[in-house]
Amino acid sequence: MEAEQSAEKNVYRVQGFTCAGCAGKFERNVKELDGVTDAKVNFGAAKLTVMGTASIKEIEKAGAFEHLKILPEKGAVETPAEPFIKKHGALLASIGFIAFGYYSLFAYGEESLPSILAFLVAIIIGGYSLFLTGFKNLMRLEFDMRTLMTIAVIGAAIIGEWSEGAVVVILFAISEALESYSMDRARRSIRSLMEIAPKTALIRRNGLESLISVDDIEVGDLMIVKPGQKIAMDGRVIKGFSSVNQAPITGESMPAEKSPGADVFAGTLNEEGFLEVEVTKLAEDTAISKIIHLVEEAQAERAPSQAFVDKFAKYYTPAIMAVALLVAVLPPLFLGGAWETWIYQGLAVLVVGCPCALVISTPVSIVTAIGNAARNGVLIKGGIYLEELGSIKAVAFDKTGTLTKGTPAVTDFEVLAGGRSEDEFFTKIAALENKSQHPLASAVLKKARDYNLPFESPVVEDFTSVTGKGLKGKVDGEWIYVGNASLFEESGKLDSKWTERMHSLQREGKTVMLAGTDKGPLALLAAADEVRESSIRVIDQLKELGISKTVMLTGDHAATAEAVGRQLGVSDIKADLLPEDKLTAVKDVQQSYGKTAMVGDGVNDAPALAAASVGIAMGGAGTDTALETADVALMGDDLKKLPFAIDLSRRTLVIIKQNIAFALGLKLIALLLVIPGWLTLWIAIFADMGATLLVTANGLRLLRVKEKRDR
Structure with missing residues (x-):
């Protein structure tokens, strides 16, 4: 029975969080409930996962100190916003x-x-919930910011600083309300995704x-x-x-x-x-449900900087209490200072030392960045990957399907003999290829469709696939041959002008075919895996961002790889690679x-994705494999999202560092005012x-x- 209880998992949405510290306390309270393992x-996502059998009523009791409301995850409906006067009536x-x-x-x-x-009266009305929690924490020797504020306000009242005690309570309430608003605004970037899909459909x-x-x-x-x-x-x-319009899922600017x-x-x-x-x-x-779920899970993953802040705050609060005690006691005992003056200073140290800004400095940045990335077609699966992405020095790319489209396209068509019209002869070639299942046939047919050639009109008879060589058949009564050089070598009519041109195109990494009649070759076709239109610009943007190394990895032979690599402008090319070779190549780049x-x-x-510092999948919307294997997924198969993701991650790292510096710097400046005795509860x-x-606004x-879109 106990095993069954521990295996039961329930996920709830939580309404009413005002601060990260309060969320941590709520988590500890829920863990102490009977039946919860x-x-x-x-x-970040305002969600609670419970392993066990606690009821919603019991969980809400655990969050009563902050009047939390608990809703089941599935089917949870946002409650209407309370009128401002009702919500903030006590404050007003x-x-x-x-x-x-x-x-x-x-x-x-x-x-x-x-x-x-x-x-x-102002202190009692505005600080009732603060004192209720503060007293309970004091009895349990839990010293969070509410405990510190409670001690400070009571101390102010004892020494007769009624006005300052009241103002401290009100300013603290305003601060919490603004912090709650800021986090709600960050969460709305994901909530808005939940609302884009209709709740009903015509079936x-x-x-x-x-x-x-x-x-x-x-x-x-x-x-x-x-x-x-x-849809x-x-x-x-x-x-x-x-x-x-697939922009909400893939971030694509153009309709598909x-x-x-x-x-x-x-x-x-x-x-x-x-x-x-x-x-x-x-x-x-659905794709949107998976994206929302993965983003919310990502927001819960603690980034390295957040783990540092949490650990630091654990020791910071007791240290501040010790400093406040020393400030209140040492000057009167040893320097002849007035007890009232220095107790007041000690209380001010308690207030300025509240770790609220420090605790919120990292999560607000992580939640906001991951939410913004998701809305722009980039799924980042955790704060740790967000920070890693902002620190990368090199990028390795798979070629086929990543830098290129992954499907062959006709790049060259030249009629070199026979005086035929290009359109007329290409129509006959396409009519023959229309009977074939060869991968290059689709490239020929696509080219014919692009030029509106009537390749389905000609009558094709006696169609034959010549193994290892190509195709032949009668098209409107004329024998047409399409294939490699060996298909025409037997006729002895393949002279040097053909072989020289073929070798020239092959050096560009293209697959070359000849087309002709029973009299010999008349035309030459070349096909290649086309480079994505965005790839060249992306490589340039990465260089602008300071990425010192871009490497293309491919299983293709060296000639093809070199041709594509030159076109793209990557700094290094590694060809003829098996999957395990790509793994080795990535490790080599990391080492260097x-x-x-x-x-x-x-x-x-x-x-290779697993071995890299950050694995980034070209994950078309709904591609389960990409979502599961990679740390980051570019949802629209759009490589242009990569520079955006790196830029966003770098800015996030900068803002996290700024926030930690702001949080500690402002407090340090205020604490230094203790030395001349200038620190007041107001300050x-x-x-x-x-x-x-x-830190929240930042x-x-x-x-x-x-x-950044090209103009």
Whole structure:
């Protein structure tokens, strides 16, 4: 029975988090519940994972100190936002009492009963939840920021600093509200993804069409998508033609053409045509669902800098309490200072030493950056990979399907004899290739379609595939031959002008075919795996970013690799590689240049992806292998996202370092004011709140980082 309980896993969404420290305390409280074997809070995504059998009511009780609301992950609905006055009513009332207190102070004097009562009421109303948690923590000897604030405010009241105690409470409440708002804004970048897919779809079953909830749609159902509608489920087009805006999933700026056989994804927009789509995945398995899940998991992964901050904060808080105690006690005991003055200074040290800004400095940056990357078609699977990506010195690329399109295309067609029209003769070649299953046949047919040649019109008879040589057949009564040199060598009509031109094209890494009649060759075709339009620009952008080494890895022979490499401008080329050779090559680059990223298709490049500092998959939307094997996935098969991801990661590293420096620097400056005795509770709370607001605002700047598009 115990084993069954420990195996039960439940995931909930949490509403009401105000700070990272409070999330940590909530996690500890849930772990202590009966029936719970483990619990993990994902502060970035506002989620809780519980291993065990605790009820929602019990979990909410564990979060009662912060009035948390718990909702099941599946089917969780965002509750309507509370009106500002209701949500912040206590805060507004406290501000009103503080205003009245200062009026009374100036009207009746500093020690007047009306002013003291007004400040006391402001402290009680504005700090009720703060004190409740602070006292409980004090009883358990848990010293978080609420404990420190509680001690400071009570101390201020004891020594008669009523006005400053009240202002400290209000400023702390404002600081927490702003921190909560900042984190909610960062989380909205992912919540907005959840909202892009419709909750219902028009489904045709047994000839009848009806609107059905996506949770009730089954694999194999026929989904009807009208022009201008969003697609609710992943599926395959059965009927219709349209262009679909896939930007929410892949980050592509241009709509993708869809015809029968093409895959479509939930959350994308059908722009112009009528589509009938066969559903291929359940709601929880769609590309958008996987992206959201992986991004939220990524936001929970602690980056190295965050782990450092957490460890530092563990020792920082007790150290601040010790310093505050020494400040309060040593000057009166040994230097003749006034107890009231130095106790006040000690209380101010407690306030300025609150670790709030330090604790929030890293997660707000990580959450914001990962969310922004996902919205722009880059899936980064954890803070650790975000930081690693920002530190890379070299990038290794698989060639086929990464730097190139992965499919052959006709690059050259030359009629060198016979006086034939190029279009007329190419039409006959395409008519013959239309009967073939050879990989190069598709390249010839694509070229014919691009030029609107009527290759389906000619009558093809006696079609024959000559093993190892090529094709032959009668096209409109004329024998046409297409193949390699050996197909024509037997006729003895293959002179040097043909072989010289063939060798010239082969040195460019192209596959060369001859075409002719029974009288000999008339034309020459060359095909090659085309370089992606974006690849050359991407290599240039990486150089602009300071990437010192770009290496192309391929299993192709050296001539082809050299030709493609020269066109791309990569700094090194390694050819004739097996998958295990690619692994060795990546390790060699790492040894020479340091942290290295490997970009591949996520299947045959898996060993090299795993060995690299960061494995980056050209993962077309919904490609499970790419999502699972790589640390980073470029969702639209779009290499242009790579410079954006590296730039975003580098900016994140800079901002994290800035945030840690801001958080500690402001506090250090405030603490130095203790030496001349100038530190006040006002300055202390402004230093703490200022640092918190500064690091959150600085972290949110990462939402503005966008991909640089060519003009």
